[in-house]
Amino acid sequence: MFIEAINHRAINQYVYARDKETIDIMLETKKGDIDNVExxxxxxxxxxxxxxxxxxxxMIKSGTTTRVDYWKISVKPEFRRLRYGFRCTDTNKNEIFFTERGxxxxxxxDINSFFCFPYLHEVDIFQAPDWVKDTVWYQIFPERFAxxxxSLNPEATLPWGSMDPTPTNFFGGDFQGVMDHLDYLERLGITGIYFTPIFKAYSNHKYDTIDYFEIDPQFGDKETFRTLxxxxxxxxxxxxxxxxFNHSGYYFEPFQDVLKKQEDSRYKDWFHxxxxxxxxEGYPxxxxxxFVASMPKLDTTNPEVKKYLLDVARYWIEEFDIDGWRLDxxxxxxxxxxxxxRQVVKKAKPDAYILGEIWHDSMRWLQGDQFDAVMxxxxxxxxxxxxxxxxxDSETFADNITNVxxxxxxxxxxxxxxxxxxxxxxxxxTEADGNKERIKLLYLFQLSFIGSPCIYYGDEIGMTGGNDPGCRKCMEWDESKQDRELFDFVRKLLHMRKKVPGFGNRADFRFLAVGESMVAYQKQTKDAELIFVLNNSDQAQVIEVESLSNKKGKELFTEEEIIFAKKCEIEVKAFGFKCYQILG
Structure with a gap:
């Protein structure tokens, strides 16, 4: 038994209150080493x-990778307090007891040897808005959507889509353009819009804010936004x-005051x-x-800066009824x-969604006292x-997602x-070198996964583009230039996510099998079970899925009903997919 691989600490994500009655506990062991955990x-x-x-x-084995087996359990302590440890039994029936003391x-x-969950306080539970679980987001870069x-066009605005995007050109996207196409978004199945910055700024991307309390005039005015x-x-x-809130723009009035008055500026302590x-200019x-000189970092520990920014957070919720903040x-x-x-936002709107832009492990921000989620x-x-x-390869992919x-x-x-x-x-x-079949698999996986998915504007009709600024092209509204087959496919997935039990967010996910360029995974609730088989290869492939053995199912895309054999081998065509709804 590899006891050095057995891992648990009495902290998130290993132990936490899921709700006011339930505590979830997780243990890690070496792959294939432990046969049973209690x-x-x-x-x-x-x-x-x-x-x-x-x-x-x-405990239940909730996932496995090439290195680790994950074990999970939910318990409901009668008095909200818990001491706990683990009994691990290996494949040779050897057993060992693991506690906080080793x-x-x-x-x-000695009771003090055991791990401790001192008390389940409801106020400490991570609580995010419930509506987010059923939301499908659509990210709009306002300058390039429509x-x-x-009449609002900035000086030197170019005809829509007349040339490739650059860091400095403008095409005149605005709020009215978004309103003109809400029917399109509703038809697609979108239930949330994430706008990149709309506040007064110098650039086309608006991440260099001039005034946090004003709409950029190229998008419209406050009444137009309120209507939107x-x-x-x-x-x-x-x-x-x-x-x-990390930084302002070059033309932000307090920074301009610093440049003008230097150490005599009353705003000199607003920045680092x-x-x-x-x-x-140059290297700041x-x-x-x-090291972008036009984006000076704000000192958010400064009381004046903090008050200014928290007033911003409150203002747009109270005045315009927005539903969330994405934080750059x-x-x-x-x-x-x-x-x-968080305190300010949740007081203004208790079910507002707070989303942080963080690209790495973000547990420190997800304890229930800061963000509801991260990108x-x-x-x-x-x-x-x-x-x-x-x-x-498929094994590395399954490992990656299981670890996530x-x-x-x-x-x-x-x-x-x-x-x-x-x-x-x-x-x-573009990342797929134009292979639409790979993108369909990618969408199928994303939209049948746990969480709140987001579609970047235009991807659903086959738009391409490299890294910034190439990814910021004008939305293509000429249907003859849109990939309508891809649009219909994404639309169907969104409909299935909403209507098919287990397809969407409210189901447990686990991988069942991996093969050469293939993965099979399960989505399960108390009342529903779905099994997906995806072939990310240009050749037909076969994979054995033991969980389908002797079961009856319906393939959701063809509506074909199938009774599976005891040895269940599933053949999937090149870049093909199956989704079986288990009937018995």
């Missing part, structure tokens, strides 16, 4: 004489705005200045986003600020590498923001 648990004060009245309950050959007599009001939000809500579409004179002599460069802002930010780039990387780029699912608590996974690409990355069809 949780030993009881209230820490439950004694008869000097004997602790513990119980045992078998390993023993028998159950330790030009609905030419109202029209979205009438269609059941939520609206999330993008805020840049290294020396005087402050030089906003102050903290900035990266969120990992470079201090945790204390984000804790205060799930670990998911993105695995899915795009395997399906679109085809430079990851066990990085965070289940209630965190259920509201994770699962994107495939964005304004910051190359478009998925």
């Amino acid at each position: 949780l030993i648990f009881a209230d820490p004060y439950d004694f008869k004489g000097d004997k602790w009245q513990y119980r045992t309950k078998k 390993f023993n050959n028998s159950v330790p007599a 030009n609905g009001d030419a 939000v109202k029209k979205c809500h009438e269609r059941g579409i939520k609206v999330m705005l993008d805020a840049v 200045l290294w020396e005087y004179p402050v030089k906003a 002599n102050y903290d900035a986003f990266g 460069v969120a990992n470079e802002v201090d945790h204390a600020f984000w804790r205060d930010f 799930n780039y670990p998911f993105t990387n695995g899915a795009v590498e395997f399906f679109a780029k085809n430079n990851m 699912l066990h990085m965070y608590p289940q209630n965190v996974n259920e509201v994770a923001f699962n994107l495939l690409d964005s304004h910051d990355t190359a478009r998925i069809l």
Whole structure:
């Protein structure tokens, strides 16, 4: 038994309160080494004489990779307190007891040896808005979605789609353009819009804010935006705005005051200045986003800065009824600020969604006191590498996604923001070298996975584009130039996600088998079971799926009913897929 591979700590994501009655617990062991794990648990004060009245309950293997087996269990402690440990039995029937103080050959007599969950406080539970679990997002880069009001066009605006995007050109996208195409979004099945920044700024991307309380005039005015939000809500579409609180733009009035008055500026403590004179050219002599001189970093520990930004957070919710904030460069802002930010936002709108842009392991921000979710780039990387780029084998892909699912608590996974690409990355069809069949597999996987998925504008009709600025092309509205077959496929997936039990978010996910360029996975609820088989290869492939043995199912895309044999081998055509709804 490889006891050095047995891992648990009494912290997230290994133990946490899922709800006000339930505690989830996870253990890691070496792949294939442990045959059975039992949780030993009881209230820490439950004694008869000097004997602790513990119980045992078998844990379930929730996932496995080439290195690790994950074991999970949910328990409902009667008095909200818990002491616990683990009994691990290997394939040779050897057993060992694992507690906070290490390993023993028998159950330790000292209650203090065991892991401790002191008390389940409802206020400490990670709680994100429930509506997010059933939301499908659509990311809109406002300058490039649709030009609905030419009177708002900035100087030197180009005819729509007349040339490739550059870091500096404008095509006149605006709020009216979005409103003109809400029927399109509703037909697709979208229930949430994520707008990149809409506030007054110098650039076409608007991540260099000039005034956080004003709409950029090229998009419209506040009344137009208010109307847009109202029209979205009438269609059941939520609206999330993008805020840049890590840094401002060059023309932000306090920074301009610093450049003008230098050390005499009343705003000099709003920024992280290294020396005087402050030089906003070339390599900056102050903290900035990266080393971009036009984006000076704000000091969010400064009381005036904090008040200004928290007033911004409150204002757009209270005045315009927005439903969430996406927070740019969120990992470079201090945790204390984000804790205060959450308090302000949730007071203004308790079910507002708070989404941080973080590209790496984000457990520190997902304890229930800061964000509801982060942009799930670990998911993105695995899915795009395997399906679109085809430079990851199926076993590595399954390992990657299994690890992603066990990085965070289940209630965190259920509201994770699962994107495939964005304004910051190359478009998925470009990553796939134009192979639409790979993209269909990628969408099928994304839209049948756990979390809240996001589609980048235009991907659903086959738009292409490399990294910024190539990924920021004008939306193609000429249907003769759109891939309508891909649109219809995505639309069908969104309909299935909404209507087919187990297809969407509210189901457990696990891989069942991997083959050469193939994966099989299960989505399961108490009342429904779906099994997906995907072939990411240009050749027909066969994979054995033991979980289908002797079962009856219906393939959802063909509606064919099948009774599976005891040895169940599934053949899937090149770049093909199957989704079996288990009937018995």
